Amino acid sequence: xxxxxxxxxxxxxxxxxxxxxxxxxxxxxxxxxxxxxxxxxxxxxxxxxxxxxxxxxxxxxxxxxxxxxxxxxxxxxxxxxxxxxxxxxxxxxxxxxxxxxxxxxxxxxxxxxxxxxxxxxxxxxxxxxxxxxxxxxxxxxxxxxxxxxxxxxxxxxxxxxxxxxxxxxxxxxxxxxxxxxx
Numbered sequence: 001x002x003x004x005x006x007x008x009x010x011x012x013x014x015x016x017x018x019x020x021x022x023x024x025x026x027x028x029x030x031x032x033x034x035x036x037x038x039x040x041x042x043x044x045x046x047x048x049x050x051x052x053x054x055x056x057x058x059x060x061x062x063x064x065x066x067x068x069x070x071x072x073x074x075x076x077x078x079x080x081x082x083x084x085x086x087x088x089x090x091x092x093x094x095x096x097x098x099x100x101x102x103x104x105x106x107x108x109x110x111x112x113x114x115x116x117x118x119x120x121x122x123x124x125x126x127x128x129x130x131x132x133x134x135x136x137x138x139x140x141x142x143x144x145x146x147x148x149x150x151x152x153x154x155x156x157x158x159x160x161x162x163x164x165x166x167x168x169x170x171x172x173x174x175x176x177x178x179x180x181x182x
Contacts, residue, residue, distance in 0.1 A: 014042055019050070020057045030058070032067060034101060037082050039067065052081040070096060072134040080134075084126070094128040095137065095176045125172050127179060137176055139166040151182055 017030040019041075030041040030050075039050045039058050050058075052069045059066040067083045074080045084096035102120045125137040135147045139159050145152045158164075158178050164171040 015060050015062045017041075017058055017060045020059075021053065022055055027061075030060075032058075032060070032083065034099065039083065052083070054081075057086075058083075070128060072128050072132050074134060093173065093176045093180060095173065096126050096128065098124045098126065100124050123169070125169075125176075127176050129180070137172050139164055139171075139175070148179070151179070154182060155179060 012031050012033060014029050014031050016027055017039075019026045019028055019030070028041045028043070030039055032038075033040050033049075036049070038052075040047050041050060042048075050056075054069055054071060056069045057066055058068075066086045068086045069081055070084050071079055071081045082098075084098060087097060100122050102122060127135050127137045129135065136143060138144065141152075141156050144155050144159075148155055155175075155178070159175065162171075162174065164175055166172065
């Protein structure tokens, strides 16, 4: 039921998108599917998943949201590829955003998608460092200790001194700049 509700939600609606691969531009009907971290296109009433490739940009025209495939080393030291939302800080700092959907069953919630299932949409930020490793950009001390064992104490001190909040995008950008500088 949950997967069906997500697939029927407003966040997964089909819309025109421009697909640029190696400089070639096409306009197709598509959507981003957060369940599979995939871009899907609709062609002749069939749904096809686009193969992830570097040098691929996908822009949804209605929302003006651009997704880009990035490769990185995961915690398992293997190369992974994922879609990230590109914004002003992506290239400068290696900070990339993803949107997540969380189930929320409170009746007073604004976005109803299907039956009694509601979703909250949240932005999650990641940083890809100089070694092409992906880290969740957070102010959570436990995650910082795991992600940056040698630098954790200085990062935590910086967060506390500057009163940085994970819910504030500018604070996360400030944190990313600090992490990149140490």
